[in-house]
Amino acid sequence: MTDVAAGAAAARGGLPDRDLRSRVAVRVNDDVRQLDLDNRTTLLDALREQVGLTGTKKGCDHGQCGACTVLLDGRRVQSCLVLAVTLDGAEVVTVEDLAPAGDLHPLQSRFLERDAYQCGYCTPGQLCSATGMLAEARRGWPSAVTTDLVADRTALTDAEIRERMSGNLCRCAAYPNIVAAIRDVAAAGGAA
Amino acid sequence: MGTLTRAVGQAHARLDGPDKVRGAARYSVEYPVENVAYAWPVPSTVVKGRITRVDTRAALAEPGVLAVLSYENAPRLTPAGDPELFVLQEPAVAYRGQIVALAVAGSLEAAREAAGLVRLEYDTWPHDTVLTENHPGLYQPSHVNPSLPTDTEIGNFDAGYAAAPVRVDATYRTPAEHNNPMEPHASTVQWQGDRLVVHDANQGPGQVQAGLATLFGLPPERVRVITEHVGGGFGCKTMRCCVVLAALAARHVDRPVRLALTRQQMFGVVGYRTPTIQRIRLGADPTGRLTASCHDAISQSSMLKEFAEQTAVYGRPLYAAPHRRTTHRLARLDVPSPAWMRAPGQCPGSFAVESAMDELAVTCGVDPVELRIRNEPATDPEEGTPYSSRNLVACLREGAHRFGWADRDRTPAVRRAGRCLLGTGVAGSIYPARSLVSSASAYAGPDGAFLVQINAVDIGTGARTALWQIAADELGVPPDRVMIRVGDTGLPEASLAGGSTGTASWGWAVAKVCREIRVQIDDVHGGSVPAGGVHAQVDTTADIQAQQTFSRYAFGAQFAEVRVDVDTGEVRVDRLLGVFAAGRIVNALTARSQLIGGMTMGMSMALLEEGLWDPRSGDWANHDLATYHVAGCADIEQIEAYWLDEDDPHLNPAGVKGIGEIGIVGTAAAITNAVYHATGVRVRDLPVRLDRLLGHRA
Ligand code: FES
Ligand code: FES
Numbered sequence: 001m002t003d004v005a006a007g008a009a010a011a012r013g014g015l016p017d018r019d020l021r022s023r024v025a026v027r028v029n030d031d032v033r034q035l036d037l038d039n040r041t042t043l044l045d046a047l048r049e050q051v052g053l054t055g056t057k058k059g060c061d062h063g064q065c066g067a068c069t070v071l072l073d074g075r076r077v078q079s080c081l082v083l084a085v086t087l088d089g090a091e092v093v094t095v096e097d098l099a100p101a102g103d104l105h106p107l108q109s110r111f112l113e114r115d116a117y118q119c120g121y122c123t124p125g126q127l128c129s130a131t132g133m134l135a136e137a138r139r140g141w142p143s144a145v146t147t148d149l150v151a152d153r154t155a156l157t158d159a160e161i162r163e164r165m166s167g168n169l170c171r172c173a174a175y176p177n178i179v180a181a182i183r184d185v186a187a188a189g190g191a192a
Numbered sequence: 193m194g195t196l197t198r199a200v201g202q203a204h205a206r207l208d209g210p211d212k213v214r215g216a217a218r219y220s221v222e223y224p225v226e227n228v229a230y231a232w233p234v235p236s237t238v239v240k241g242r243i244t245r246v247d248t249r250a251a252l253a254e255p256g257v258l259a260v261l262s263y264e265n266a267p268r269l270t271p272a273g274d275p276e277l278f279v280l281q282e283p284a285v286a287y288r289g290q291i292v293a294l295a296v297a298g299s300l301e302a303a304r305e306a307a308g309l310v311r312l313e314y315d316t317w318p319h320d321t322v323l324t325e326n327h328p329g330l331y332q333p334s335h336v337n338p339s340l341p342t343d344t345e346i347g348n349f350d351a352g353y354a355a356a357p358v359r360v361d362a363t364y365r366t367p368a369e370h371n372n373p374m375e376p377h378a379s380t381v382q383w384q385g386d387r388l389v390v391h392d393a394n395q396g397p398g399q400v401q402a403g404l405a406t407l408f409g410l411p412p413e414r415v416r417v418i419t420e421h422v423g424g425g426f427g428c429k430t431m432r433c434c435v436v437l438a439a440l441a442a443r444h445v446d447r448p449v450r451l452a453l454t455r456q457q458m459f460g461v462v463g464y465r466t467p468t469i470q471r472i473r474l475g476a477d478p479t480g481r482l483t484a485s486c487h488d489a490i491s492q493s494s495m496l497k498e499f500a501e502q503t504a505v506y507g508r509p510l511y512a513a514p515h516r517r518t519t520h521r522l523a524r525l526d527v528p529s530p531a532w533m534r535a536p537g538q539c540p541g542s543f544a545v546e547s548a549m550d551e552l553a554v555t556c557g558v559d560p561v562e563l564r565i566r567n568e569p570a571t572d573p574e575e576g577t578p579y580s581s582r583n584l585v586a587c588l589r590e591g592a593h594r595f596g597w598a599d600r601d602r603t604p605a606v607r608r609a610g611r612c613l614l615g616t617g618v619a620g621s622i623y624p625a626r627s628l629v630s631s632a633s634a635y636a637g638p639d640g641a642f643l644v645q646i647n648a649v650d651i652g653t654g655a656r657t658a659l660w661q662i663a664a665d666e667l668g669v670p671p672d673r674v675m676i677r678v679g680d681t682g683l684p685e686a687s688l689a690g691g692s693t694g695t696a697s698w699g700w701a702v703a704k705v706c707r708e709i710r711v712q713i714d715d716v717h718g719g720s721v722p723a724g725g726v727h728a729q730v731d732t733t734a735d736i737q738a739q740q741t742f743s744r745y746a747f748g749a750q751f752a753e754v755r756v757d758v759d760t761g762e763v764r765v766d767r768l769l770g771v772f773a774a775g776r777i778v779n780a781l782t783a784r785s786q787l788i789g790g791m792t793m794g795m796s797m798a799l800l801e802e803g804l805w806d807p808r809s810g811d812w813a814n815h816d817l818a819t820y821h822v823a824g825c826a827d828i829e830q831i832e833a834y835w836l837d838e839d840d841p842h843l844n845p846a847g848v849k850g851i852g853e854i855g856i857v858g859t860a861a862a863i864t865n866a867v868y869h870a871t872g873v874r875v876r877d878l879p880v881r882l883d884r885l886l887g888h889r890a
Contacts, residue, residue: 020255040301049300054222055215057423059374060455064817067374095215108213112205115781118789119652120212121375121423127213162826169817171374171424172652173792174785175828 024088028053029097039085043077044068046084047094055095055124059169066168069125069132070094076132078167095124098131106188107131110181118172126168130182133164137186156186199661199671200846203781207657207676208421208650217421220378220391221450228380229258231441231451232303234293234310235460236285239810240495240526241316243283243292251295251309256302258445260310261294267443269436272406275496276461276529279433280440285314286496287528288811289460291433296441296449319526321810323492325363325469330490330521336502337536338691344508345517346574349473352484352515356475360551364472364544365877366860368803368812369465370458370820371533373651375423377434377462378452381442388415388439393422395429396688398647401681403431404439412681419679422651426793427532428462429651430690459815463531464803466491466501470544475515480556480563482513487545490521494529498522501530506541506857509743510584510622511549512569526810532690534793535853538623539860543797543878546619546861550868554602560618560865561588561597561749572743580742580842583773584620587749590836591618591771595751605872612755612764615870621748621858625696625775625849627739628687631731632701634663634709636721642667642674644706647683648698653852654782655694661778662699662846666706684729692746692850695778697732699846705730707845742842746774746849750791750862756870761882763867765795767830768859773838775849783851787833790855796823798860799879 022037028051035046044061047053047070056079059067063081070079071093079092099105107130110116117123137154145163146154154160161179170178211217248260259265266280279291295306320329336342353359380391388410394400397417405412422429438451453462468491475484489503504518533539549567553560565585571578592598600616601607607614632646644663650656656678664671677683687697708728713721753767768791777783800821804813814820833855840847864875867885875884 038299038301040305041299045300048222052224053215054218057219057375058452059376060817062455062816062818064455065374095213099214104210104213111213112209115205115785117209117212117652118654118782118785119373119375119422119424120208120217121219121373121652123212124215162828165825169374169822169824171372171426171793171822172785173789173796173823173828175792175823175825176788176831177785178825 022085024085026087027091029094035084037084041084043079043082043084043087043092047079053094053096057121057124059122066129067122067125069129069168071128071132074135076129095127098127106185107181110184114177114181116177116181117174122168122170126170126178129165129168134186156183158183196668196670199664200776200778201780202661204657204661204779206654206782207660219375219421219423220393221380221452223380223391225380225382225448227447229296229298229445229447229449230300230303231438231449232295232307233291233437233453233457234295234307235289235457236292237288238285238314238316239288239319239321241285241314243285243312244315245313246293247311250311251306254302254306254309256298257295257306258298259296260306261296261440261444262292266440269407270409272403277403277407277431277433277436279436287494287526288809289528291437291461294437294441296445319810321525321527321805322807323467323469323490323523323525325490327523329523333498333500333520333522336500336505336520340502340505343519344574347515349484349486349515349517353473353475353486356483357478358476358555360474360548360555362472362548362551362876364470364547366468366540366543367878368467368805369533369797369801370803371426371428372817372822373424373426373428376453376455376458377429377432379435379438380448380450381435381438382448383442386414390415390417390435392417392419392435393429394419394431395425395649395651395690397649397679397681398685399688400431400435404435407436408439417681419649422649425651425689426534427536427690430532430688432462455817456815459812460528463529465533465540466530468501468503468540470503472544472548474548474552476552476556478556480552480558480566482511482567484515485511485513486517488519489541492523492525492527492530494527495524496529499530502537503541506538507545508574509572509745510620511567512573516573534790535623535856538853538857542619542621542858543860546858547864547876550617550865551874559602561592564588564620575743577741577743580744581838581840582747583836583838584747586836587747587771587773590834591749591751591769594771594834595769597751604869611757611759613758613870614755615866615868616751616753617862617865617869619750619858619861619865621750621854623692623746623854623857625744625746625843626691626693627700627736627844628693628697629731629733629736630686630697630701631684631729632705633684633727633729634705636709636713636726638721638723638725640673642669643677644674644702645677645683646698646701647681647686648678648694649689650678651689653689653694653786654779655689655698657782658695658778659698659702663702663706666703667710692852692854694850695846695848696844696850699848700732700735700844701730703845704732704735740842744843746772746854748772748854748858750858752862752866754863754866754870756867756885761885763799763880765829765863768795769832770855771834771836772851772854773836774851774854775838775840775843776847777835778846778848784833786851787855788831790853791831791833791859792823792828794856794859795827795863797878798863802879
């Protein structure tokens with residue numbers, strides 16, 4: 001193992017520094033950011049350490065918890081699994097921009113009312129995930145528990161919400177309140 | 193003031209909620225810091241040994257790397273009691289996963305890369321890592337956590353058990369379980385001259401301050417620990433090595449340092465719930481009245497320190513039996529140090545005792561709710577003291593009523609719906625209600641606003657909001673006139689967040705200081721606040737010393753309904769219902785969240801959680817969230833938590849018992865008891881894995 005590591009270092013040692021870095025332009029919450037990136041940087045670390053948007057959380061760095069969920073070109077992704085260097089021209093929305101400054105997105109309001117969190121660490125990921133999930137359901141994307149696979153729009157029963165939100169762990173286990181908050185918003189029309 | 197609605201008891205949304213849902217609440221590695229560097233730990237890859245060579249050349253050649261610390265060059269520390277904090281000081285390795293080096297770089301990417309390039313050589317020795325009931329190293333520790341007697345005996349258990357017409361003798365096992373708060377241990381450390389400024393994720397900023405002061409030889413007042421928001425703890429965020437490593441790195445490279453443990457590293461160094469092996473013997477008359485009970489508990493600790501889980505204390509104050517014994521034995525192994533996890537002792541202990549009570553109910557042909565009611569003691573059966581309040585029976589009755597227990601058929605394995613067998617189960621629950629010494633300050637401004645300050649910490653419990661509610665009532669003002677500050681060692685010293693003591697202890701200091709402010713305003717200043725404001729500070733040492741002797745406990749009853757797929761062995765919990773008696777409930781909204789959170793973690797323990805130990809490599813085989821399973825959204829169908837109105841005058845001014853832990857106590861047994869009722873298979877070895885059910889089919 002150490003031989004492999006030493007070999008890899010030797011190989012990299014020969015590369016000039018600029019080959020390890022790239023410049024990309026990413027639209028983050030409506031601002032185009034010119035990022036000068038170490039190619040190894042994940043979207044999650046770029047947001048937290050470079051852009052200064054720390055609302056997006058790191059729970060595992062391995063795509064296993066959902067805390068880092070953001071919207072990438074309108075779809076929910078785990079930002080710890082995306083290399084930022086691949087995002088030139090892409091559009092990223094984080095929890096900070098779910099609602100205009102000073103305002104709350106309906107999901108955020110319902111999370112507060114339903115107490116759909118305790119420590120709040122998984123919450124940004126839950127909110128971004130729920131936003132993406134509501135859009136998926138509107139487009140009729142089925143889940144593992146969907147019975148009508150050809151419906152234009154999936155009815156969000158509690159079972160559907162639970163299934164579709166299971167990529168976002170909450171160790172405080174606010175799950176029933178998260179489901180209730182999302183159900184409220186879905187029932188009110190899903191808040192585009 | 194007569195018209196003022198009391199804030200305590202209301203369902204107030206959390207004060208920190210708007211910041212949390214906007215992503216604006218800053219956790220410990222999220223504060224903007226100039227010129228910050230990043231540290232990345234290197235875990236040991238051997239179990240037991242000694243580092244013979246540290247080769248940092250490849251790591252240091254990586255662009256952006258500032259340093260690699262190891263025992264050879266790390267700043268020296270003074271031991272601070274817990275050997276797990278004495279990091280990078282010695283070449284000895286006590287377990288696999290122990291931090292043996294630390295890479296520091298200008299970016300996370302470079303630090304991580306460098307950590308992987310550190311080359312360590314070791315001399316190694318054979319290791320011994322597996323706990324068994326006849327391990328030759330088992331011994332009797334001098335006490336169990338936190339400072340309870342190791343063994344107890346009342347009457348004569350052996351004689352009582354031998355004479356009992358009905359006996360249950362069964363051994364239960366719980367695996368290692370990992371706390372896994374969603375936020376990892378994380379610290380930002382800055383040396384400002386000879387002062388240390390720390391943002392750290394922990395359950396006790398005061399504890400971290402004291403620890404760092406000792407380790408680095410500083411007067412405590414030169415260490416400031418700020419802990420504004422914490423992403424969960426469940427016991428594992430009492431002081432850990434993360435903050436010490438960050439402080440060592442920051443001193444060594446002379447820059448501020450951020451360090452967050454990886455999820456994988458957490459499985460090694462932050463502690464876990466010890467595996468337990470528990471033998472329960474119950475002797476009873478044919479109606480199920482206990483005459484003798486014995487709980488023998490075995491657990492493990494590391495070679496670094498003695499951590500004696502208080503597993504068998506669970507039953508000491510719970511059910512009546514004239515002849516009773518409890519014992520604890522411990523084996524020190526070449527494993528990571530176990531530590532606190534939600535309801536330490538009580539949680540694994542309740543699994544064994546509440547399962548055995550179910551087995552006794554089956555043996556006697558008595559309803560398991562009724563069996564528990566029949567064994568209700570008048571006073572604490574070991575201490576002989578009265579209970580400050582004891583509402584286990586009321587919880588059982590209320591739960592049975594709400595759950596629809598009354599017409600339950602006790603026959604196992606006879607209810608079938610499609611591919612599934614259905615069953616229901618019940619368990620009791622008990623958790624100590626303690627108050628610890630704390631202090632608080634309050635300031636009344638001439639503008640009618642109040643500021644209450646206490647170095648409490650809100651790890652997601654809602655403590656900040658609950659204390660604010662208590663303060664408003666004690667001040668007799670609407671809560672919007674009160675501001676509360678917590679989570680900073682610059683504030684009056686308070687106990688740590690653990691053992692469900694937070695609101696009881698901090699609420700006491702807050703209530704006391706608010707009363708003091710009112711006295712000053714009314715008696716000294718004639719009813720109005722002078723231009724300079726009024727300030728008061730109190731601590732509760734004398735109050736807590738003056739407490740009368742009572743057995744103080746929260747109680748609960750847990751009910752579960754399960755569905756077991758006969759083809760796959762999959763268990764689904766259709767319904768979980770808990771009723772709790774926990775003194776006054778300060779905030780109905782956040783209390784419910786805490787209780788269902790505890791119950792869910794108990795369900796997770798029953799069905800999913802298991803640290804799988806690989807004796808060959810001497811490490812957890814599963815050490816991430818893909819392989820160590822915790823309950824997810826789809827696992828929870830219907831979950832209900834209720835509480836009784838309980839007015840206990842012997843607790844603390846807020847009248848609270850604490851609710852952070854009672855929710856997890858007994859849950860796993862309620863579920864396995866339901867699995868028995870569904871299938872006829874008694875699972876005594878958690879978690880209820882598919883193979884443990886299917887294995888019984890043949
Ligand atoms: S941090 Fe990305 S999924 Fe856990
Ligand atoms: S709110 Fe704490 S992990 Fe979800």
